Structures are given as C-alpha cells and as structure tokens.
Amino acid sequence: MTWRQAGGALIGRAEEFERLVAVLTGAAEGEPGAAVVGGDAGIGKTRLVTELVERARASGFAVLTGQCAELGDTLPYLPLADALRGAARDAGIAPLIEARPLLNGLVRGTWSDGDGEAGSGLTQQRLFGSALAFLAELAETRPVLFVLEDLHWADRSTRDLLVFLSRMLQRERVCLVGTYRTDDLHRRHPLRPLLAELQRLPSVTVVGLGPLDDGEMADYLVTLGGADAKLIGKIVERAEGNPFYAEELLDADGLPYGLANLLLARVERLADPAQRVLRAAAVAGRRIDHDLLQRVSGLDDAELEEAMREIVSHGLLLPDGDYGYMFRHALLREAVYTDLLPGERTRLHGEFTRLLDDSPAELAYHYLAGHDLPGALAASVQAGRRADALGAPVEAHRHYDQALALWPRVRDAEQVAGIGRMRLSLLSAAAVDESGDAQRAVSQMRELLATEGPTAEAWERLAYYLIDAGSAPAAIEAAHTAVTLAGTTPAKGPDAAFDACVLARCLATYARALLWSPRHDDVKDLARQALAAARAAEVRDAESSALISLAMVYEIEGDPACAQDLLAEASAIRSGNLPIDLRALFHHARIQYERGDLVAAAETADRGVAYARETGLSWSHYGTDLRFLRLLIHYVAGEWKEAGALAAGFAVRVGRLPEARLSGFALFVEVARGDAVVEERLAWLEPFWHDELVTYIVRGLAAEHALWNGDPLTALDHVNAILDVVEPFDPVLIRICATGLWALADLSDPTSGRPRPDLDDAARTHPQASRTRADDLLNKARDAATVGPGSGKRGELGLEGQAWLARAEAEWHRVNGTATPDTWRPVLRAFQFGFTYEVARSRWRLTEALLASGARDEALTEWRTAMTESESLGAAPLHRALEDLGRRARFTTTTPAPAPPKDPLTTLTAREQEVLSLVAEGLSNREIAERLFIANKTVSVHVSNILAKLGVSSRTQAAAHAHHHRR
Structure with a gap:
C-alpha cells in the first residue's frame, strides 16, 4: 500500500462537516460567516477543509486558499498573497485584483520599498480596505470561500486581517475558514487572543476535531487499502485516533515506531x-x-x-x-x-542566503540561522522597509528591532545596514506607533533621546506620539524643545532643505499640541509661522496641518467664516499624508454643517468619503468620521432613506471600540424611527460605555429612546452618566442637558405623552427637587455654550448648538409650568436652518403650548403640519405622540365604536369616557384639565355627569365601575 491510495470517503467527521456546510450555505444566502477548525497535527483538518472546498466549487463558489508558513512573522500577509496569486489565474477574478494596487503588489511582488517612512499603519488600513472591497465585489458575482490554513504560524498582520474581515463582512456572500494546530498553542501563543476574540462573534463557528474512535479508525484504514484485520487492530491501538499517524503506521506495516521515526x-x-x-x-x-x-x-x-x-x-x-x-x-x-546535523543545517541556510535575492525577510531568517550577523543586520533593515511598504507595521517593527539588537554586535554597522542608528530607531518607533501602541513608541523615543544626541526631528516625533497617546502637557514640552532645537530659521549648507522641512513640521506639531490648551494666541502665531515655513520648504503636510490648527483657533475665537475659508484651502491640498488630507476634509465639512450650510457640507463630506474609499481608508479614523458626518447630514436634512441605508451598514454585533463608535451613530435615525433594532444595538454597545464618545452618543440616544417609551427616570440615569464623563465646556452637553430637561418635564407635567402612574407619583412627591435639578441642567447648557477650555471664552456657537440651547430653555419652562407659545416659537425658528426632524418635534411642543393658551385654531395648524412632517420622515414615535395629542385635543374625528346597550359606559360621550379613564388613573380635576387642554370647571361638569349616568356617588366608585366593565 502506498500513500497515493489515501483519500476516499470522509470518515467520522459528518457532524463537523455539516457545521461547516451550514456556514457555507449561510454565506451563499447573504449571511457572511467564519469558521475556525482546530485540532492536533495530523488529526484531519486539511482533509475536512478539502472536502468543504470541493463542495463549494460544486456549488459555484469562487475559492481562495492561502497557507501560512513556519517562518511566522518573517513574511507578512503570506496566506493572503498565496490566495490572491492562485485567484489571479482566474480570468474573471484577475481584473478585480489588478484594479487594487496594494493587492496586485502582493501578487506580483511589485510594491515599492520606498524609504521606510510611508506609514505602514496607514498602508495596512488601505490594504485591509482593499481586501474587503475585493471580496465584496467578487461576492456580487458569485459567493466566495476564503481558506487560511495553519493559522498557528500566521503573522500578526494576517491575524488582524482575519479579525477585520470577520467583523466587517455584513451582507456580503463570503465564508472565511481558518485552520490551526491546537498542540502548538502554548499558554502565550499569539493566536490564543485572536481565537478568544473570534469566538465572541456570533458569526463565527468553532469546530474542534478530536481523535477518531476505534470503529471510525478501522473504517478509515480500510479505505486506505488495509486488509489485515490483525494489523488494523494493532494500528488502531497505536495511532490513538490520529489519521495521519495511522496512515504512516499502515505504510510501515505497523512497526511500533514513534511518529518522528516513522516519518524518517x-x-x-x-x-x-x-x-x-x-x-x-x-x-x-x-x-x-x-x-x-x-x-x-x-x-x-x-x-x-x-x-x-x-x-x-x-x-x-x-x-x-x-x-x-x-x-x-x-x-x-x-x-x-x-534530524539535520548542526553543521549541515548551517551550511544549507548559508546556501539559501547566497541564492535568495528578492526576499529580505527570508534572507534575514536564513542569515540568523546560519550565524551570519552582518548579513542578518542588512537583511533585517530591508525586511523592515518591505514590511512597511506592505502595510505590516508589527512585522516592520520586529525587523527594525532585530536590526537594532544586532547593531552593537556588527562591525561598521552603519555601513553594513545602509542607515544610521538614529534613523533606524525613528523607523522602529514609527512602526510601533502605527501598529496602535503609541505608549511603546513614546518609550522607544525617550530611550533614543537618552542614548543618542538630541535632534529636533526626534523631539518632534516624540511630541507627535505623545499627542497620539493623549499626554498633552508632555507633548507641549517635547514640541517646544523640538522648535527650540530647530531654530527660528533654517540652517544653510547641504542640509538646509532637510532642516527647513524639520522646522516646518516642528512648528506645525507644536501648534497642534497647544490647540486645546488656553494658549490660543500662541497657537495662532505658531500656526502662522508653520504655514510660512511649510510653504517656503514646500512641505505640504505641514502646510495642511498648520491651516487646520489656524482654522480651529479662529473658530474658537468666534470667526467661523475665516475658519471655513482656511479649511477650504486645507481640504484642497493633496499632501500625500492621507490622514492629514482626510482630517482637513472632515473639518471643512463639519464647519459647513455647523454653520447650517447642509448642501455644501454634503458635497464636501461626499468628497471625503469618496477619497477615503479610493485610498482604501474607509475604516480609518477620519474615514469613519466622514461616513458618520454624511449620515448626520442626511438625518438633519430629512433624507432618512439615505441615512437609514448608511446606518444599516454599521455593524450591530460589535466587538471593538472603533466599531462601537460607528455603530452608535446609527442610533440617531433608528431611535427617531422607532426601529426594532434599537434594543439589540444598545445591548451590544453597553460594554463600551466606558468610552466618552460612546457614552455621549449612545447613552444620549438611549435616553431619547427611554423617553419615547415613557420612562423618564431611565433617561435621567443616562443623562447623569454622560455629565459625569464629558468635560463641562464641551458644547455637546447642550443637547444632553436639553434631553435631561425633557425627562424632568415629563416627570412633573401630566400632559407629556404617556407617563407611567408611578413616575407621576414620584414627580408629585419631589417637585422642588425637579426644579432645582432643572436649574442645574440649564446652567450647564448655558456654560457649555459660552465657556471654552480653561474657562476661556467660547467662539460663536453653531446653528445647531444655538437651537439646542433654545430647546433647553423651553424645556426648563415645561419643568416649571411656565411654558407659553412664545417659549417654543424661538425653538422652532432656530431649527429651521434645515433640521427637519427637530422642526417637527418643536411644532409638537408649540401645539401643546398653544392649546394651553386657548389658541386652538393656530394649534390645529401647527399640529397638522407636524403630523405631515413626522409621517413623511417615518418618525413613528413622534407621530404616535402627535396622534395622542390630537386625540386629547379632539383634533381627530375618530370616536370609539358603540358598546353593547347593556354596558352603562355606553351612555357616556367620547369626552366623558376620556375623563373617566383619567379619573380611574387617579388624576385630580386640575391634572385632567391640563392633560385634555380644557378648563377645571369643564372637568367638574364632566365628572358630575359621569357620576349621574353611572349611578354612583363618588369618584372612587366611578373608577371601580370603569375597571369592572372594561376588564
């Protein structure tokens, strides 16, 4: 019997195979999923996945397969490149790869190593976006199965890509499958956290392969050609359920060797x-x-x-x-x-270093194994540059760090490496920062400055990383040192051009570090200096950064028109530094939005979203911010169909903070529409309430959701939680305070929607506490509108901020029972810059105030307009509240159907039945009058008529009668 007889039917894996087929079938139906298959070496993982691949191909799937290698982190994205290389042979798939330069570079090895300073973290975001877009486009024509084998050897970037795809695939017809060896996973193996993270995702299926039982193993050996029952019995006992071991034993006639000896x-x-x-x-x-x-x-x-x-x-x-x-x-x-002898192993590794010339990562591996330290140093530097170009910052940092570790052991290291130790250290720090570990980058820069001569460039990089790490005071100090070292004018001589670039970036970073400190005057001066230096040296990224900082200062000082002009100039620059370019586009669209120019804001945001998509950065920080801003513009402009379409693309089942932030933004339109998904989305977002942005967005909208469902106490809990974490000068608090005042008004005002009786009791018990709390919330809103960071004066508040402040003032009057039509008319006018939904909500409250003041005809006009607006938007909770208001005000013509003659309640008019219902709830005549917008005397007449018609003598008996006949 030979190995070529192996194969045949799949033995003993029916249940596991069906689980994988279920994931495959779901993907074909538009429910993307992933599966990870684990088991010991030789247990049959590849055999199982091969069967799945055959099933997929027979079902019309496009199949991509990639394999990790034992070299691990040495070769980033090896399985992706492997899979793309195989897929590129398909004439229908090749154009999709060729249209994406980063993917095409992986296939052909034609990427540019550059100078190692292109920003591997940014490139990684682009590559991830390209991979996602490629799979999505391919899945439009046929479903896709993407298999990654031997994940226990996967590099960090490949592991991150797998997690990214598992989370971001929402409706695409894509199935991901990975295999790994469980016997290789020691306690600190880097695959363990990934598996734990994947297992928390509902879209991920975990399949574990255990040993075959004795009967299954015997059947398997028969399929391989085994015919000697005695030999089969010995092999079954020896193999312990491992098919690969059993196959080797069968080929060796059952000799009692260990597996290694069998193979040798x-x-x-x-x-x-x-x-x-x-x-x-x-x-x-x-x-x-x-x-x-x-x-x-x-x-x-x-x-x-x-x-x-x-x-x-x-x-x-x-x-x-x-x-x-x-x-x-x-x-x-x-x-x-x-089994190789040490000398033999060293010699063969040396042979590979002599012959390999296009894979620096493999060269570094072979040089180290062959004990050639100079060769390993040079190859490690080149491998780091290659990993940078590939968008693998973790791998780039590992190679650079390996080179730094070899540095003191190599004579003439700078000449061998082709780079100075300072520059190499800067590259290493940049790579670790781009991998998301700003604190480690800071530590590495501090170590560098302690061991090498201080330079302006090194101090500027330290300041930059400190900003990323959120250490503002230390960032300001480091940036100041950088500017001092750079001097006020560029040096002359052969290094003049380089020095001019460094000075421009130092000034720009210093201005950025100071931006949110009280030193606004310093920022303006520094930003102007940075702008002049950047333009003189033609450093476009520093120019754009300086323009953004200068615009922010003008905005803070109350000159948004000048700020908008500066941001328009910055957003037109294509500096090659994509994060800065996207940052400029975002802030330009943001300030247009805040000034009420929704059409212009939409155009700028669309440019930003398109630019992020074209560069593969849709999932970067500013890529997601631009998409959220675009959703917000649709939402405010009343384009809820478009807003809903964007919200549907924001994952509900989130597992990481960036996803949670984006998911929370979907709640704007979903809460306003009363969508069923709101409760599920809130449940998934609750674990991320520790984040300030998630707390503000999600809990603020959770408060509105609670209010629409008649639960103002829960709404107040959310509001209080936000006030605990958001800075008091942040203008976002104005909306939150307005929401809190809405909740307090609902607690104290029986005319509000559908309050719960127990909450009415609480409000009646502590009316003064509600008014005191209302005063506090209004003061917080006013402070946030006028006081900036460091107790400085705030610049001009945007139109939406001004409208929310007017709303807070009006809600305060509702709490205190002093609301009039003139309270709500300014709110209505303030939101008419284009905020369709808030205009309709303001008309709702204006209608209530008009009814309370007796202006019934005007109230009817406003009510009808609000009904039309809410219906057009699809704002179901608001529409229901308006219907309830119309019923209480008798704006509608609908009356209850006649009851059977035997029921004494049928003798009551429609209005008397409404009054009786409120009497049964325990409301006083005054409260009933306020709820139904009628006079106390009219309520008294209605109650007297009710008692007479029902033949009872007290309100309590009338309430009991109502309860009895309506059970």
Missing part, C-alpha cells in the same frame, strides 16, 4: 540524491521553488528530476502548481529539519 523511516528509503534534495527543501520551509531547489541541491536537471520523481512517488513532497513543491504534511518537514 520513509525518508531513509530514498536514494542519497533524493535525501539530499529533501533536506534542502526542509531548510527552505514547507514550500520551495523548483529552480531554487535545484541550485541549492547542486544537481543537474536530469538528476533533480529523478530525485524528485522518487520523492513524489513516496508521498514526501507534492507538486504545488506553478510554485514548485510542498511537503505533504508540516510534521514531515519538521522531522527532516530536526
């Missing part, structure tokens, strides 16, 4: 040339190119072909498409590599 016994059957080739292949890794294998082995064409024929016939290496060959199983490669 197969190798020892080969002729010497074939063994030499196999050992060289083991040093290369699980896969090896045919030509490279020939050069390392030293065999001529005929000798290599004969050796390879023998190796393949014994099932040790398998042909691997256009690539060359691959080991049939990773355990086989590990056994051959481990």
